[in-house]
Amino acid sequence: MDSENSNPADALTNRESEQRYTLKDWAPDDRPRERFVNRGREAMSDAELLAIIIGQGCRNYTAIDLARELLNRCDQQIVRLGRMEIQELQHIKGIGQAKAVSIAAALELGRRRREITPTPIGAALNNSHEIYARYRHRFDDLQHEEFRILLLNRALRPIADRSIGVGGLHQAVADASKILREAIIHRASSMILMHNHPSGNLEPSEADRVLTERISKSASLFGCHLVDHLIFSDRGYYSFADQTEPSLLGL
Secondary structure (H helix, E strand, O other): OOOOOOHHHHHHHHHHHOOOHHHHOOOOOOOHHHHHHHOOOOOHHHHHHHHHHHOOOOOEHHHHHHHHHHHHHHHOOHHHHHHOOOHHHHHOOOOOOOHHHHHHHHHHHHHHHHHOOOOOOOOOOOHHHHHHHHHHHHOOOOOOOEEEEEEEEOOOOEEEEEEEEEEEOOOOOOHHHHHHHHHHHHHOOOEEEEEEOOOOOOOHHHHHHHHHHHHHHHOOOOOOOOEEEEEEOEEEEHHHHHHHHHHHHHH
């Protein structure tokens, strides 16, 4: 394109972009770290918080630019960003392995923080909603199925929470003998099965039903009662005890 036909505003924008290599050139109150300290975390945008994690930009791009590009790739949804693999993050120019790992580690810490609730660990679980509220974060951002058991004492207070198996997208790997072994070791009076459906579908599969009935019958032989089996997803949860299948639990 001839220079005489160029848009002066575009030329100015290009020059500004070429000069914007580092946040050090910004006014102190505009830099993400300084804003965090001086104005507080609540005043920070998602892009600014992400820029602090990224640390440094690259040629022609500041950390803010990289952060905005990351958010654009996940439609401004932090939840989707937390599900991105290290390799996906590195597809963005300027995000190398070190930056990608830092981002993933920070988001993982945030996910683990959500697992901590004000409810005492030993508080009794009296219904499926309490179970879901307290343990749903175990399955946040997982792209695979994971199967867990929650072991309880006679007062329905949790005494152990164990991961039993990790499977593919459509079927969790659950070893019945391992489940019963954990129940015996911890002298559990009852248990709750939990697994997730990354697809978002809350309808239990036939394999889910068969497993539920098998575990219920096997556990009862050792004096352990299967209280419920919950299926988790981003849309909510499914409870065998609440729905039309309590017979599978031996109820």
